Amino acid sequence: MASLAEQRAERRTIRNGWLLSLPALIILIVAAAGPLLIIVIYSFLTPGSYGNVVWEFSWDAWVGVLYSRDIFDGTYKLADAHLSIFWRSVKLALLTTMFCFVVGFPTAWFIATRTPRARTALLFLITIPFWTNLLIRTFAINQIIRNEGVLNTALLYLGVIDEPLVIIYSDFAVFLGMTYVYLPLMVLPLFAAIDRFDMRLLEASYDLYATRWQVLRRIIVPIVKPGIIAGSILVFIPALGAYVTPRILGGGRNMMIGNFIELQFGQGRNWPLGAALSVTLLVIVGAALMLYVRASMRTTNNG
Numbered sequence: 001m002a003s004l005a006e007q008r009a010e011r012r013t014i015r016n017g018w019l020l021s022l023p024a025l026i027i028l029i030v031a032a033a034g035p036l037l038i039i040v041i042y043s044f045l046t047p048g049s050y051g052n053v054v055w056e057f058s059w060d061a062w063v064g065v066l067y068s069r070d071i072f073d074g075t076y077k078l079a080d081a082h083l084s085i086f087w088r089s090v091k092l093a094l095l096t097t098m099f100c101f102v103v104g105f106p107t108a109w110f111i112a113t114r115t116p117r118a119r120t121a122l123l124f125l126i127t128i129p130f131w132t133n134l135l136i137r138t139f140a141i142n143q144i145i146r147n148e149g150v151l152n153t154a155l156l157y158l159g160v161i162d163e164p165l166v167i168i169y170s171d172f173a174v175f176l177g178m179t180y181v182y183l184p185l186m187v188l189p190l191f192a193a194i195d196r197f198d199m200r201l202l203e204a205s206y207d208l209y210a211t212r213w214q215v216l217r218r219i220i221v222p223i224v225k226p227g228i229i230a231g232s233i234l235v236f237i238p239a240l241g242a243y244v245t246p247r248i249l250g251g252g253r254n255m256m257i258g259n260f261i262e263l264q265f266g267q268g269r270n271w272p273l274g275a276a277l278s279v280t281l282l283v284i285v286g287a288a289l290m291l292y293v294r295a296s297m298r299t300t301n302n303g
Helices: 002-042 061-064 080-112 115-130 134-146 150-158 171-195 201-208 212-223 225-241 244-249 257-265 271-302
Strands: 068-069 076-078
Touching: 002 257, 061 068, 061 080, 061 150, 061 271, 068 212, 080 115, 080 171, 080 225, 080 257, 115 171, 134 171, 134 244, 171 225, 171 244, 201 212, 212 225, 244 257, 257 271
Parallel strands: none
Antiparallel strands: 068 076
């Protein structure tokens, strides 16, 4: 009898928990899954003449993600422009993630090994950029690297160069801007992982005559791996779908997938193709998250 009463009480607790979370679940479904469902439906429709969609089923948008149709003979060929934009987006996102790690890891290590008071001050400095709008920060980078910007003016004044460096409106400018914008997202997870690192392990490894490279590769990196994975995901995902930074620093010529999607819903007036591209981007991001989950589970199991 006691066991039956306990089971009933447990079921009642679970049911009450679901009832309490029901309003939040409804809001989540309507606000998150609802728009996503609309985008998926739009990707299977026909584009209207002046934007919007015509409610006629069509695969053209999904075919148009990778292929383009010749206007003369109707044959299909690989859409080189689309593939170039996809490749540029993935390439710049990966480069941004790697460079953020190269810069962020020693920064996080330096902060984690300071005194508590200094750590607080340094973390405060790291989070200051989040107080400013992304658009303003991107314009600040623009003012530094443009032809008549701070960087070129200083180099010309010092006689280092004879003519301004052409940095703006290039892939390098977009990469530089995204690295500046997303670097704190790498530093903070790395700091959280390094802060829990037992420094006595370093003393033990040096006592066993391990080299610095061996200590880094076999002790430090495996232990702080969750922070590395979390930071990489936090940088890669927003960098892959970046819109503001490529738009301002790329000048519209160095387009990424976020700008390409906006173009389809705006001047291109091809909403189904924009929807198909959006779902494709979502699938890429979902794959990255799945890799993160699998890597995290593997790290947990090994630990």
